[in-house]
Amino acid sequence: xxxxxxxxxxxxxxxxxxxxxxxxxxxxxxxxxxxxxxxxxxxxxxxxxxxxxxxxxxxxxxxxxxxxxxxxxxxxxxxxxxxxxxxxxxxxxxxxxxxxxxxxxxxxxxxxxxxxxxxxxxxxxxxxxxxxxxxxxxxxxxxxxxxxxxxxxxxxxxxxxxxxxxxxxxxxxxxxxxxxxxxxxxxxxxxxxxxxxxxxxxxxxxxxxxxxxxxxxxxxxxxxxxxxxxxxxxxxxxxxxxxxxxxxxxxxxxxxxxxxxxxxxxxxxxxxxxxxxxxxxxxxxxxxxxxxxxxxxxxxxxxxxxxxxxxxxxxxxxxxxxxxxxxxxxxxxxxxxxxxxxxxxxx
Ligand SMILES: [Zn+2]
Numbered sequence: 001x002x003x004x005x006x007x008x009x010x011x012x013x014x015x016x017x018x019x020x021x022x023x024x025x026x027x028x029x030x031x032x033x034x035x036x037x038x039x040x041x042x043x044x045x046x047x048x049x050x051x052x053x054x055x056x057x058x059x060x061x062x063x064x065x066x067x068x069x070x071x072x073x074x075x076x077x078x079x080x081x082x083x084x085x086x087x088x089x090x091x092x093x094x095x096x097x098x099x100x101x102x103x104x105x106x107x108x109x110x111x112x113x114x115x116x117x118x119x120x121x122x123x124x125x126x127x128x129x130x131x132x133x134x135x136x137x138x139x140x141x142x143x144x145x146x147x148x149x150x151x152x153x154x155x156x157x158x159x160x161x162x163x164x165x166x167x168x169x170x171x172x173x174x175x176x177x178x179x180x181x182x183x184x185x186x187x188x189x190x191x192x193x194x195x196x197x198x199x200x201x202x203x204x205x206x207x208x209x210x211x212x213x214x215x216x217x218x219x220x221x222x223x224x225x226x227x228x229x230x231x232x233x234x235x236x237x238x239x240x241x242x243x244x245x246x247x248x249x250x251x252x253x254x255x256x257x258x259x260x261x262x263x264x265x266x267x268x269x270x271x272x273x274x275x276x277x278x279x280x281x282x283x284x285x286x287x288x289x290x291x292x293x294x295x296x297x298x299x300x301x302x303x304x305x306x307x308x309x310x311x312x313x314x315x316x317x318x319x320x321x322x323x324x325x326x327x328x329x330x331x332x333x334x335x336x337x338x339x340x341x342x343x344x345x346x347x
Contacts, residue, residue, distance in 0.1 A: 003283065005290045010073025010102075010282030010309065011242040012272030015165075015190050015206040015234025018077050018092055018103075021063035022055060022336040023047055023237075027344050036171030036217050045112070050342040051081035056088055058335035060095035061328050067240035068101050068315055069325075071284040071304040074276040075101060075240060076188065076206075078138050078165055080108040085120045089128040089135060100314035100322045102276055106138030106165040109153055111146050118149045122156060129160045136188060141167035142178040154182045163187040163203060169194040171217045176201070188275070190234065193220040204230040204275075207268060209252045210245060211236030219256055222268065232271040242269060243302055250297045266293035283308045 003009070029042035051059075056079075067075055075096065081088050089105040096103035105128060109121035125137045137157040139145055145153075157164045163186030169176040170191040179201055183189070187203030193212055195201070207222040222231045235245050246269050253260040273279055285306040288299065296302065307315035314322050 001280070001283070004285070005292075006288060007283055007285050008071070008291050009273075010279035010284060010307075011071050011269065012074040012076065012232075012276050012279055013067060013072050013235055013240040013242055013245075014076050014204070014232035014272035014275070015188070015208055015236055016063065016067075016075045016077050016240055017079070017237030018060045018063035018075065018095075019048065019051055019056060019079055019081060020044075020237035021059040021066065022332060022339050025336065025340070027340055036215050037173055039215055046343060046346060047339075048080045049082055050339055050346060052084045053087070053091060055335045055339045056081055056084060056091050057095055058328075058332045060092040061099060061323075062332035063240070064096045064099040064101045064103070065320065065323070065325055065328050068099055068307065068320060069304070070239070070241040070243070071286065071307060072240040072242050073102055073282040073284070073307065073309050074272070074279045075103045076136075076165070076234070076272065076275060077103055078106050078108055078167075078190070080110070080140065082113050082117055085117075085124050086127070087124075089124060089133060090131070093128075093133055098323060099320070099328075100309055100312070102279065102309070103134065104275060105133060105135040108138040108140040108165075108167075109149055110140035110144045111149055112140070112144050118145070122149070122152055125153070126156055129156075129162065136162045136165040139164055139166040141170070141174055143173065143175045145178070147178055150178055150182060157186075158184070166190065168192050168201070168205075170212075171215070189229070190236070191217075191220060192222070192225065193217050195225075197224050202229075204232050204271065206232045206234045206272075207249060208234045208236035209249045210238050213252070214238070219252065221256060223253070223257065223260070223264070230271045230274065231268045232274075233265075233268040234272070243296060244300075245269075246293075247297060247300065262293035262297040265297070278310070281310050
């Protein structure tokens with residue numbers, strides 16, 4: 001396909017949490033988190049406990065809509081909802097299909113809720129993949145999983161010919177050594193901030209610069225992995241504006257190493273397409289004359305004017321064509337209120 005200078009193929013968010021789309025405006029946590037683990041315990045592990053099928057559906061629709069509006073046509077999602085596990089991946093896949101965005105789903109298995117919780121997470125990945133769903137097997141992170149759970153996830157993924165999508169060494173207490181000997185090239189390793197250079201893990205390392213800064217976990221220095229692992233770019237749930245994430249990744253990389261070029265960082269953005277090569281069939285037309293990384297690194301505020309996904313126009317003249325964006329926003333606001341009420345009454 002020949003693209004004009006103001007066009008790109010579809011952008012991919014290589015690590016998203018669509019379930020966090022309703023979190024903005026949520027009630028303050030019971031105490032102010034002072035480190036990475038407390039951020040998980042006081043914010044995200046309370047939010048995921050409060051999710052039900054209704055809030056999963058509307059957060060996915062809102063997240064998919066916001067991705068599309070920023071030219072992101074492919075989402076690699078990592079989901080957790082301990083009190084609504086069964087069927088959750090299909091809810092997310094259906095929501096994205098309705099909006100018209102491609103999605104790869106995974107349920108983050110964890111032993112945080114005992115062996116039954118881990119088994120239910122494993123079963124949801126298995127159900128979704130066996131039904132023909134597009135996905136990977138999800139693991140929350142090695143530090144919340146037993147060795148048996150990690151081995152079971154690796155085996156299920158291998159049986160379905162897919163990789164494992166797992167958080168790795170995000171914070172200093174997020175151990176990764178249990179993954180040694182399990183990983184293969186199709187694994188999707190998220191963050192890697194505290195991985196040593198010679199970690200020996202196989203798979204794509206997904207860098208999430210804004211999230212890492214927000215959680216004060218340090219800089220992943222992704223360039224140090226460039227000889228051993230492909231590097232892709234994700235948002236870790238803070239929207240799916242991949243041009244914006246590219247600019248953040250670029251300026252963060254420059255702060256660390258001033259010789260980093262926009263082309264290097266653009267390569268990270270493009271690497272997400274390895275898992276979703278069909279975004280090459282998507283055409284995003286932008287309100288900017290020249291979609292060249294050296295210009296884009298210094299040009300905020302660029303927006304799509306038209307998006308074709310697999311030949312189907314899903315966005316034109318500033319709005320979506322398949323769904324009513326205003327209606328999704330209104331229903332998502334209502335669902336968010338229900339979620340917030342639930343959070344307020346949680347212990
Ligand atoms: Zn994440």
